[in-house]
Amino acid sequence: xxxxxxxxxxxxxxxxxxxxxxxxxxxxxxxxxxxxxxxxxxxxxxxxxxxxxxxxxxxxxxxxxxxxxxxxxxxxxxxxxxxxxxxxxxxxxxxxxxxxxxxxxxxxxxxxxxxxxxxxxxxxxxxxxxxxxxxxxxxxxxxxxxxxxxxxxxxxxxxxxxxxxxxxxxxxxxxxxxxxxxxxxxxxxxxxxxxxxxxxxxxxxxxxxxxxxxxxxxxxxxxxxxxxxxx
Amino acid sequence: xxxxxxxxxxxxxxxxxxxxxxxxxxxxxxxxxxxxxxxxxxxxxxxxxxxxxxxxxxxxxxxxxxxxxxxxxxxxxxxxxxxxxxxxxxxxxxxxxxxxxxxxxxxxxxxxxxxxxxxxxxxxxxxxxxxxxxxxxxxxxxxxxxxxxxxxxxxxxxxxxxxxxxxxxxxxxxxxxxxxxxxxxxxxxxxxxxxxxxxxxxxxxxxxxxxxxxxxxxxxxxxxxxxxxxxxxxxxxxxxxxxxxxxxxxxxxxxxxxxxxxxxxxxxxxxxx
Numbered sequence: 001x002x003x004x005x006x007x008x009x010x011x012x013x014x015x016x017x018x019x020x021x022x023x024x025x026x027x028x029x030x031x032x033x034x035x036x037x038x039x040x041x042x043x044x045x046x047x048x049x050x051x052x053x054x055x056x057x058x059x060x061x062x063x064x065x066x067x068x069x070x071x072x073x074x075x076x077x078x079x080x081x082x083x084x085x086x087x088x089x090x091x092x093x094x095x096x097x098x099x100x101x102x103x104x105x106x107x108x109x110x111x112x113x114x115x116x117x118x119x120x121x122x123x124x125x126x127x128x129x130x131x132x133x134x135x136x137x138x139x140x141x142x143x144x145x146x147x148x149x150x151x152x153x154x155x156x157x158x159x160x161x162x163x164x165x166x167x168x169x170x171x172x173x174x175x176x177x178x179x180x181x182x183x184x185x186x187x188x189x190x191x192x193x194x195x196x197x198x199x200x201x202x203x204x205x206x207x208x209x210x211x212x213x214x215x216x217x218x219x220x221x222x223x224x225x226x227x228x229x230x231x
Numbered sequence: 232x233x234x235x236x237x238x239x240x241x242x243x244x245x246x247x248x249x250x251x252x253x254x255x256x257x258x259x260x261x262x263x264x265x266x267x268x269x270x271x272x273x274x275x276x277x278x279x280x281x282x283x284x285x286x287x288x289x290x291x292x293x294x295x296x297x298x299x300x301x302x303x304x305x306x307x308x309x310x311x312x313x314x315x316x317x318x319x320x321x322x323x324x325x326x327x328x329x330x331x332x333x334x335x336x337x338x339x340x341x342x343x344x345x346x347x348x349x350x351x352x353x354x355x356x357x358x359x360x361x362x363x364x365x366x367x368x369x370x371x372x373x374x375x376x377x378x379x380x381x382x383x384x385x386x387x388x389x390x391x392x393x394x395x396x397x398x399x400x401x402x403x404x405x406x407x408x409x410x411x412x413x414x415x416x417x418x419x420x421x422x423x424x425x426x427x428x429x430x431x432x433x434x435x436x437x438x439x440x441x442x443x444x445x446x447x448x449x450x451x452x453x454x455x456x457x458x459x460x461x462x463x464x465x466x467x468x469x470x471x472x473x474x475x476x477x478x479x480x481x482x483x484x485x486x487x488x489x490x491x492x493x494x495x496x497x498x499x500x501x502x503x504x
Contacts, residue, residue, distance in 0.1 A: 154418060161411045165401045174397055175415065178390035216421055224414045227335055 009104075012097050016105035023082065024113070030078050031113065034071045038121055041067040046128060056129040061191030064125050065147065065184055068118055072148075073173050075113050076155040079106055080163035089229065103225035107149075107156040107218070114148035134197035143194055146210040147187030153217040154179050160228050183213045237452055244285055248459035251278045255466035263341065263477050278467050285460035292453035309367040310446075311453055315461035316360035323353030323465060324392070324423055331416035334409055340480045343409040346416060347399060348472035352465060354392045361385060381437035384426040391419040405483045 024030060045063045049055055056063075083089040092102060122140065126133065133140070155176055162172040190206040254274050262271045293311030300307035330346035333339075364382070365375040376382065395415050402408035429437075446454055 157414065157418070161398070161415070164407070165398070165411075166403065167401055171398065171401050175394045178387055178394055179418065181387050217418070220418055220421070224335075224417060227410055228414055230410070 009098055009101050012101035013104045013108070016092070016097060016101060017108055020079075020105060020109040021112070024109070030075060031116070034075055034113070034117055035120060037074060038067045038071040038117055039124060041070055042121065042125060042128060053130040057131045057195075058192075060125055060129045060131045060195060062188040063129070064118075064121060064191055065188045067121060068114060068148070069151065069177075069180065069184060071117055072110070072114055072151045072155060073176065075117075076110055076152070076159040076176075077163070077169065077172055079110055079156070080159050084163060093229065099226035099229055100222050102229070103156060103221055106160075107152045107221060110152035110156055111145075111149045114152060115144055118144040118148060131195050133195055135194045139194050139203065140191075142207065143187060143190045143210075146207065146214060147183065147190075150183035150187065150210055150213050150217065151176075151180060153214065153221045157221045157225055157228060160225070183210060186210045186213070240288075240456060241452060244288075244456045244459040247281050247285065248462045251281055251463045252466050254278065255470050259345075259470055259473060263344075263474060264481075275467070275470070278463055282460055282463035282467060285456060285463065289453060289457035289460050292456060297450050297453045306367060306370050309363055310450075311457045313360055313363040313367060314454060315458040316356050316363065318458060319461045319465045320353045320357035320360055321423065321427065322462075323349045323356060323469070324388075324420065327353060327416055328420040328423070331413040331420070334413045335417075338406075338409075340409075340477060340484070343405075343413075344473050344476035344480055345469075346409075346412065347476040348469050350392055350395055350399075350416070351472055352468045354389060354396065355468070356461075356465065357385070357389050357392075361389065379437050380429040381426065384422060384429050388419070388422040388426050391422060395419055405480060 042063060045066070046056055049059070080089070083092070089102075093099065122144070125131065155172075158175045158179075159172055162168040162175065165171050186206045186209040190203060190210070193203045193206070255278065258269070258271055258274055261267060261269045289311065293308050297308070297311075299305050327346050327349035330342045330349060334342040334346065361382075368377065369375050395412060398415055399408055399412050402411060
């Protein structure tokens with residue numbers, strides 16, 4: 001609603017996010033599929049590269065983020081398919097929920113799901129690729145949080161577009177992958193630094209790039225999303 | 232070449248190019264509707280002739296008249312095509328961004344058609360410039376491609392605009408296509424300033440932007456003439472693409488009315504009776 005108080009926007013976001021998480025928790029279909037898919041991807045990388053643990057350990061950060069990116073396409077595609085079955089997206093907008101609140105709740109929900117996935121994948125990656133974690137859990141958590149948020153903001157806008165278009169399964173990765181390259185690069189580099197140590201103090205600049213990317217795309221999504229789902 | 236001739240060439244090419252761009256804009260407004268009565272042929276032929284003449288002149292200047300470069304020898308001469316191509320790509324994509332924002336502010340098929348035209352032509356010029364750069368990179372850097380920030384950012388940007396065009400093909404509803412592609416166009420444009428300033432921010436393999444300020448005075452004139460020629464070419468391409476896009480749009484929007492309907496009109500009803 002135009003002219004609504006700011007507190008109501010936050011409230012709407014909270015309600016919608018709680019609804020999405022509840023659906024996710026009750027079915028757990030998406031999360032289970034995602035975990036299995038991402039684990040399979042991690043395994044496939046180790047088969048594709050061969051059993052050379054040195055190579056695997058060196059590239060572990062990149063593989064982790066590729067697995068997360070592939071999984072994110074599934075997660076993002078599903079997040080609006082859920083709303084299409086009974087035209088619940090129209091219902092939400094008639095409720096009336098602010099379209100910007102729908103964007104924020106969907107993007108936050110997707111980011112949370114990806115972060116959970118990342119948290120589950122990291123121990124598996126450590127075991128599978130034989131990497132040693134040099135830096136603390138705090139910087140790991142910061143990297144995963146920033147990276148997942150960077151994927152989910154443009155991903156939410158694009159999945160809303162792709163879910164209504166022809167050949168939506170092709171369109172989402174086609175739109176998302178090129179856009180996400182800077183964030184993917186920064187997240188993979190930051191993860192490698194967290195794993196192998198950061199003697200040159202480069203971690204801050206990669207975090208800076210990720211934060212800038214997040215600010216731009218969360219801002220653009222917030223501004224533009226209402227036009228995407230209007231009729 | 233004497234200073235007088237230089238000035239004449241300088242001013243002449245600029246006036247010719249700006250005049251033909253002005254003519255192009257005028258045509259774009261007047262000639263745009265498919266049933267328009269404006270006879271565009273003389274203007275279009277004139278612009279094409281002007282572009283051709285300036286291209287021939289610019290290429291002769293670039294290949295023959297300008298001196299060789301101290302370090303690179305004759306290889307540097309590719310800047311006379313590479314640099315204008317990249318400028319035109321940037322220009323087209325900036326217009327695309329303006330059209331995307333404009334469409335979201337005020338719905339109009341003209342802005343949508345121009346957005347489609349600028350994205351395609353910008354992509355064309357950008358790819359052309361990238362390929363030329365790669366050809367130049369082999370003798371100079373020893374490799375066609377290097378993962379340098381400028382090249383990487385440019386390649387990413389081109390792929391995002393390929394995705395933009397794919398989106399336009401995948402959505403059938405013209406209104407939704409226009410809104411969504413505007414959103415995607417705005418999001419894709421974020422990369423362009425990064426591409427432009429990448430050579431300043433990360434000083435790496437690719438040299439700083441070639442502009443009349445950074446290029447040797449002996450080479451500026453040839454660069455300028457080539458750039459003006461490319462500008463006329465860009466306008467011509469845009470004009471054609473814009474007109475086709477607009478005609479397609481009108482056909483799409485008019486289609487439901489053009490189809491025969493089941494409801495008999497008054498004339499047909501009287502025929503039956």
